Amino acid sequence: KEGDSVLIQPPVYYPFFEVIRDNNRKIVESPLLLTDGHYEIDFDDLEEKIASQNVKLFLLCSPHNPVGRVWTKEELQKLGELCDRYHVFVVSDEIHCDFAFPEHPHTIFAKACPQLEEKMILCTAPSKTFNLAGLQVSNIWVPGKEVRDRFKAEINAAGYSQLNALGLIACQAAYENGGEWLEQCQAYLRENLKVLRSFLKERLPKIRLIEPEGTYFAWLDCSGLGLSDTALENLIAHQAKLWLDGGSVFDKKSGQFERIVLACTKKTLLQALTQLEAACRGRNS
Numbered sequence: 001k002e003g004d005s006v007l008i009q010p011p012v013y014y015p016f017f018e019v020i021r022d023n024n025r026k027i028v029e030s031p032l033l034l035t036d037g038h039y040e041i042d043f044d045d046l047e048e049k050i051a052s053q054n055v056k057l058f059l060l061c062s063p064h065n066p067v068g069r070v071w072t073k074e075e076l077q078k079l080g081e082l083c084d085r086y087h088v089f090v091v092s093d094e095i096h097c098d099f100a101f102p103e104h105p106h107t108i109f110a111k112a113c114p115q116l117e118e119k120m121i122l123c124t125a126p127s128k129t130f131n132l133a134g135l136q137v138s139n140i141w142v143p144g145k146e147v148r149d150r151f152k153a154e155i156n157a158a159g160y161s162q163l164n165a166l167g168l169i170a171c172q173a174a175y176e177n178g179g180e181w182l183e184q185c186q187a188y189l190r191e192n193l194k195v196l197r198s199f200l201k202e203r204l205p206k207i208r209l210i211e212p213e214g215t216y217f218a219w220l221d222c223s224g225l226g227l228s229d230t231a232l233e234n235l236i237a238h239q240a241k242l243w244l245d246g247g248s249v250f251d252k253k254s255g256q257f258e259r260i261v262l263a264c265t266k267k268t269l270l271q272a273l274t275q276l277e278a279a280c281r282g283r284n285s
């Protein structure tokens with residue numbers, strides 16, 4: 001209902017903030033904790049926020065954009081127990097699930113927390129996995145019948161019940177026949193991550209890579225450069241001439257971070273990193 005509280009975990013995909021605001025709901029933030037280069041859920045804070053702010057809905061990003069965590073089954077179960085105890089509905093955005101690295105397998109929220117079946121919506125899409133965003137297809141899985149009926153009624157009322165026909169066919173074709181292509185794509189992305197890792201280590205050691213467990217992003221801690229948030233943005237955009245996503249759009253406290261997308265050719269990635277290196281050297285000379 002309007003005015004209800006919705007919980008999110010910054011730094012997080014920034015449209016989460018916008019969609020809550022645009023629907024006249026209240027944003028409740030339970031920030032992730034960064035410890036030794038690894039982001040974790042602060043379960044004490046999460047419970048305190050849920051209880052004190054009367055949270056009704058939890059918008060979960062799983063795997064998490066931009067920090068690249070793939071939540072473990074145990075973490076998801078713990079989240080689920082809290083949501084169950086405090087009657088919080090969960091919308092689990094799992095759009096990056098196909099990009100979980102093999103050593104960090106993705107757990108579907110419904111598998112971790114079957115007890116919440118009536119109180120969850122799961123979202124995936126072929127848009128990222130198969131680069132089909134322009135065809136506007138997503139998979140919204142609503143296991144509970146009552147919620148599903150209400151969801152359908154809302155979608156009909158919004159005049160959005162009909163899928164783009166090309167999108168539907170593309171989605172089906174991608175899931176049925178795109179397995180091999182996806183495996184190659186995932187391998188390529190892993191190579192790009194290696195390229196980034198070694199470039200940073202050898203040529204930009206002041207920028208720290210937050211090791212992702214999935215997704216095609218890398219979240220970079222640039223605080224070692226010793227710049228203000230504004231000077232960092234200036235360096236990236238005007239000196240390195242790159243369009244990365246500045247951390248502050250994901251979280252007001254993450255202005256020292258940058259998100260780089262690795263879903264590009266190795267050549268493009270190397271060119272971007274070379275420009276970044278030149279900009280950093282230019283500052284120091």
Ligand SMILES: Cc1ncc(COP(=O)(O)O)c(C=O)c1O
Pocket residue numbers: 013061065093095096125127128133
């Ligand atoms: C976590 C998350 N959810 C949703 C979306 C939106 O995806 P689409 O463009 O397919 O609507 C994105 C895109 O970046 C995302 O990262």
